[in-house]
Amino acid sequence: MQVSREIGARDGVQAVVVAMATPLNLELAANMGLAPDGDTSPEQLLIAIRADDEDALTGAVAAVDTALAARERSTGGTATAIPQRTVGAGLDELPSDGPALAIVSVPGSYAVAEAADAIAAGRSVLVFSDGVPVEAEVALKQAAHDAGVLVMGPDCGTAIVSGVALGFANVVRPGPVGLVAASGTGAQQVSCLLDMAGVGVSHVLGVGGRDLKEEVGGLATLDALAALDADPATERVLLVSKPPAPSVAAAVEEAAAKLAVPVRSAVLSADSPDLTAGVEGLLRDMGLDVPVWPSRPGPAEAPAPGAVLKGLYAGGTLADEAMLIAGPALGDIRSNIPLRPELDLGADFTARGHVVIDFGDDALTVGRAHPMIDPTLRLEAIAAVASSDEPAVLLLDVVLGYGADADPAAALVPALSSARDAAEHPLPVVIALIGTEGDPQGWSRQADALAAAGAAVFSSNSAATRYALDLLGAGK
Amino acid sequence: MTLGGILSGPPAIVAAGVSVFSDALRAQGAEVHDVDWRPPGFGSAEDLAAVALDPRRAAANRTAVERLMAAGSVLVDVRPARDVIGLADRTILHAGPPIEWADASGPLRGGLIGACLFEGWADTVEEAERMLAAGEITLDPCHHHRTVGPMAGVTSPSMWMWCLEDPVHGGQAYCNLNEGLGKVLRMGAFNEEVQTRLRWMRDVLGPVLQQAVRSMSDPLDVKSVLAQMLQMGDEAHNRNRAGSLMSLRELSPAIVAVEGWAASDIAAVLKFIGGNEHFFLNLGMPTAKLALDACRGIPGSTMLTVMSRNGTEFGIQTAGTGDRWFTGPANTPVGLFLGDYGPDDANPDIGDSAIMETYGIGGFAMAAAPAIVRFVGGTVPDALATTERMYQLTLAENPAMAIPIMGFRGSPTGIDVLKVARTGWLPQINTGMAGRVAGTGQVGAGLVQPPQQCFEQALKALAHEARAAA
Numbered sequence: 001m002q003v004s005r006e007i008g009a010r011d012g013v014q015a016v017v018v019a020m021a022t023p024l025n026l027e028l029a030a031n032m033g034l035a036p037d038g039d040t041s042p043e044q045l046l047i048a049i050r051a052d053d054e055d056a057l058t059g060a061v062a063a064v065d066t067a068l069a070a071r072e073r074s075t076g077g078t079a080t081a082i083p084q085r086t087v088g089a090g091l092d093e094l095p096s097d098g099p100a101l102a103i104v105s106v107p108g109s110y111a112v113a114e115a116a117d118a119i120a121a122g123r124s125v126l127v128f129s130d131g132v133p134v135e136a137e138v139a140l141k142q143a144a145h146d147a148g149v150l151v152m153g154p155d156c157g158t159a160i161v162s163g164v165a166l167g168f169a170n171v172v173r174p175g176p177v178g179l180v181a182a183s184g185t186g187a188q189q190v191s192c193l194l195d196m197a198g199v200g201v202s203h204v205l206g207v208g209g210r211d212l213k214e215e216v217g218g219l220a221t222l223d224a225l226a227a228l229d230a231d232p233a234t235e236r237v238l239l240v241s242k243p244p245a246p247s248v249a250a251a252v253e254e255a256a257a258k259l260a261v262p263v264r265s266a267v268l269s270a271d272s273p274d275l276t277a278g279v280e281g282l283l284r285d286m287g288l289d290v291p292v293w294p295s296r297p298g299p300a301e302a303p304a305p306g307a308v309l310k311g312l313y314a315g316g317t318l319a320d321e322a323m324l325i326a327g328p329a330l331g332d333i334r335s336n337i338p339l340r341p342e343l344d345l346g347a348d349f350t351a352r353g354h355v356v357i358d359f360g361d362d363a364l365t366v367g368r369a370h371p372m373i374d375p376t377l378r379l380e381a382i383a384a385v386a387s388s389d390e391p392a393v394l395l396l397d398v399v400l401g402y403g404a405d406a407d408p409a410a411a412l413v414p415a416l417s418s419a420r421d422a423a424e425h426p427l428p429v430v431i432a433l434i435g436t437e438g439d440p441q442g443w444s445r446q447a448d449a450l451a452a453a454g455a456a457v458f459s460s461n462s463a464a465t466r467y468a469l470d471l472l473g474a475g476k
Numbered sequence: 477m478t479l480g481g482i483l484s485g486p487p488a489i490v491a492a493g494v495s496v497f498s499d500a501l502r503a504q505g506a507e508v509h510d511v512d513w514r515p516p517g518f519g520s521a522e523d524l525a526a527v528a529l530d531p532r533r534a535a536a537n538r539t540a541v542e543r544l545m546a547a548g549s550v551l552v553d554v555r556p557a558r559d560v561i562g563l564a565d566r567t568i569l570h571a572g573p574p575i576e577w578a579d580a581s582g583p584l585r586g587g588l589i590g591a592c593l594f595e596g597w598a599d600t601v602e603e604a605e606r607m608l609a610a611g612e613i614t615l616d617p618c619h620h621h622r623t624v625g626p627m628a629g630v631t632s633p634s635m636w637m638w639c640l641e642d643p644v645h646g647g648q649a650y651c652n653l654n655e656g657l658g659k660v661l662r663m664g665a666f667n668e669e670v671q672t673r674l675r676w677m678r679d680v681l682g683p684v685l686q687q688a689v690r691s692m693s694d695p696l697d698v699k700s701v702l703a704q705m706l707q708m709g710d711e712a713h714n715r716n717r718a719g720s721l722m723s724l725r726e727l728s729p730a731i732v733a734v735e736g737w738a739a740s741d742i743a744a745v746l747k748f749i750g751g752n753e754h755f756f757l758n759l760g761m762p763t764a765k766l767a768l769d770a771c772r773g774i775p776g777s778t779m780l781t782v783m784s785r786n787g788t789e790f791g792i793q794t795a796g797t798g799d800r801w802f803t804g805p806a807n808t809p810v811g812l813f814l815g816d817y818g819p820d821d822a823n824p825d826i827g828d829s830a831i832m833e834t835y836g837i838g839g840f841a842m843a844a845a846p847a848i849v850r851f852v853g854g855t856v857p858d859a860l861a862t863t864e865r866m867y868q869l870t871l872a873e874n875p876a877m878a879i880p881i882m883g884f885r886g887s888p889t890g891i892d893v894l895k896v897a898r899t900g901w902l903p904q905i906n907t908g909m910a911g912r913v914a915g916t917g918q919v920g921a922g923l924v925q926p927p928q929q930c931f932e933q934a935l936k937a938l939a940h941e942a943r944a945a946a
Contacts, residue, residue: 105493
């Protein structure tokens with residue numbers, strides 16, 4: 001039938017039958033007025049053609065011979081590879097015995113089904129996507145609990161699992177401390193300090209920023225704690241989070257107390273505003289000395305009288321920490337992620353007074369990459385501070401590691417230099433540089449470049465914040 | 477709580493979404509498999525999430541697949557439709573979802589006219605048309621009577637049916653006897669040649685087969701024939717050669733031994749079966765129907781239990797939504813044509829035979845039947861790729877239906893509405909093509925897909941059920 005179709009398409013050919021001479025085909029040919037004369041048998045090939053003229057007929061017969069002799073052009077009988085369209089299809093291809101997990105960064109509204117695939121396959125999943133409804137988060141985490149796996153996220157950007165850094169994570173030496181983190185940049189700060197202290201981490205299990213809220217109730221945190229409790233490589237656990245719901249914090253504390261592994265909290269609150277202090281407490285628990293955290297303070301540079309704090313952050317938890325530390329000394333700090341609703345900055349990022357902005361907030365990352373990848377908005381804000389007549393101290397974070405800008409200093413140094421040149425008043429710059437020497441960007445290389453541009457550089461965000469307060473004359 | 481072993485060694489990673497994560501993982505030397513994720517082909521994010529998160533779904537689909545695979549099929553009897561399913565006078569079964577005469581396409585009308593003539597309800601075509609148009613004949617889908625029928629699926633009270641039984645779940649399923657190729661009732665032909673054959677099937681073939689089947693001490697295990705024919709180049713929808721010959725081999729000793737018939741009648745029966753390469757299709761279809769009927773009414777299951785067409789509309793049913801039809805306009809197959817028929821002569825998709833794909837063979841087992849790809853206008857790599865793709869639409873692999881060229885991998889089985897939505901790929905069906913004009917008969921064969929609308933409605937209904945159950 002393929003040959004019939006091919007020959008029938010030739011110019012000058014009116015009708016064609018190329019088919020085995022079965023009774024059915026003979027009948028069809030007869031209906032076309034192409035019944036053969038004489039006897040036929042079903043194993044014979046019937047070739048019948050009606051054409052406009054002799055030339056067309058001869059050409060068509062020759063074409064039939066060619067077509068019958070032709071071989072199918074094939075790739076040796078192998079199928080073209082079919083792409084896997086879902087996490088479920090991808091996991092199906094893996095051997096079932098080895099460790100595996102899924103990472104989902106598709107648009108949040110579609111992330112649910114992909115994450116559910118992983119759970120159904122008995123695999124843990126990191127959901128980077130945001131915009132997943134909280135009811136879906138709860139359902140996924142309950143299903144994961146029942147399946148004995150973990151949902152890291154949604155909106156989880158950081159994890160280190162058996163030495164594999166997922167998302168925004170640093171190159172941290174292996175060690176005995178497991179982290180459970182409802183905060184990405186908080187986990188990065190803590191794991192980097194543990195690396196600098198020579199301790200290292202066993203695993204960093206992210207749980208998503210909402211896990212310790214009332215609606216989710218710490219479902220993933222509790223499962224992550226239980227998993228680390230059972231993990232022979234984990235001797236101590238540090239819990240890192242933005243301020244949690246009090247009821248959830250109590251439930252987690254109660255669960256943690258029942259575990260064999262000691263659990264220490266570095267959960268941010270007005271009473272415990274300092275992640276670095278959490279790490280230092282852990283080091284003391286372990287009987288270790290607290291090191292001098294690396295820094296490049298440079299010459300303390302006084303701002304003009306009446307200067308205010310302008311904190312421009314990429315990491316939400318680091319911005320929270322800065323406000324919690326600076327608030328008591330400075331008074332009200334306005335923000336797009338305010339500590340109290342009445343301090344909401346709204347859309348006016350050039351407002352006067354003490355201001356801390358989180359450029360990684362969901363509202364500012366719609367349709368653009370995270371500021372750890374795309375610094376544009378923050379560079380514009382730095383220029384705006386410089387062009388204002390309001391004297392200020394600039395407080396920034398720079399986060400290194402996988403997933404981050406390959407050389408953040410390259411964009412930041414010229415921006416800071418021109419800002420400091422253009423500013424009406426002296427513009428001291430203080431930077432919390434979150435990273436390790438092992439990171440692709442190298443902590444010292446970045447620190448040196450930023451210090452050369454006149455910035456004071458700290459490996460601890462709380463140290464950076466306190467240094468900025470000192471410059472403002474508000475330090476203790 | 478071991479989290480799937482990820483704390484005991486570096487995990488392999490399957491990534492769906494932006495590439496920066498995979499790039500960073502590769503930079504660390506991790507084992508990364510990227511999924512070629514696309515936004516779903518249809519369905520709102522809310523509905524997709526509601527179905528994906530339905531806590532009943534995993535267990536319900538497991539149950540459905542287990543029942544589908546466990547179901548058996550043995551041939552227990554051959555009887556007229558009037559006796560088997562109590563088909564009343566002036567009632568005709570047809571393929572696909574419910575339809576009225578006014579909406580029926582050419583081949584279905586041809587089949588219905590032919591049945592009225594065959595039953596003697598009308599003496600002329602015009603009279604049959606008048607009766608059908610006046611609603612004097614009741615039309616009902618085969619699927620509503622544990623029955624399936626290829627192409628028009630037209631089954632009237634005097635037509636004989638295969639009676640199959642599922643020894644595992646105790647179900648029954650029925651199908652009329654296959655007439656052969658060319659001008660046949662199921663393709664919409666109804667002339668005297670068709671009538672003569674139908675009368676002979678009623679008066680000789682049916683009774684002989686009944687005596688033969690009833691005399692067999694070991695009833696024919698139809699599922700076993702189905703499994704074997706996939707090893708012999710059949711996909712059991714558009715190619716049934718090996719299955720037909722095996723059935724002939726199994727039945728012929730009993731046929732030869734029946735008493736009270738002239739040798740010429742027995743010879744005619746054997747010749748008819750041996751000369752009809754689709755003889756087995758009408759045994760394969762009720763076998764699939766038995767397995768899928770065993771999966772009806774499993775709340776939370778997203779698996780299809782029916783794909784079927786009446787020549788105008790395509791209809792599907794799911795295990796989680798009972799007997800509800802979800803329908804859309806039937807597509808016209810694409811393929812190759814007999815004689816000088818062309819695309820304009822082809823009727824839209826028709827027949828209950830897509831039950832074979834619903835069961836995981838037919839188009840889903842294209843890789844098993846490289847001999848057929850030229851008949852439907854494809855290449856051998858196309859056939860392999862089709863089966864490969866269908867694995868991503870299905871819930872399981874049926875080890876009983878192994879495909880040799882795929883390393884004896886089980887055929888892709890249990891079509892999942894959620895997977896169809898997420899991949900945006902529709903099930904692939906192999907099919908015959910009936911002539912658009914009543915009375916024409918078969919014009920070709922080819923490939924066709926269901927309209928997406930069916931699956932859109934099914935997904936909505938499943939999401940609604942999931943919310944109601946929550």
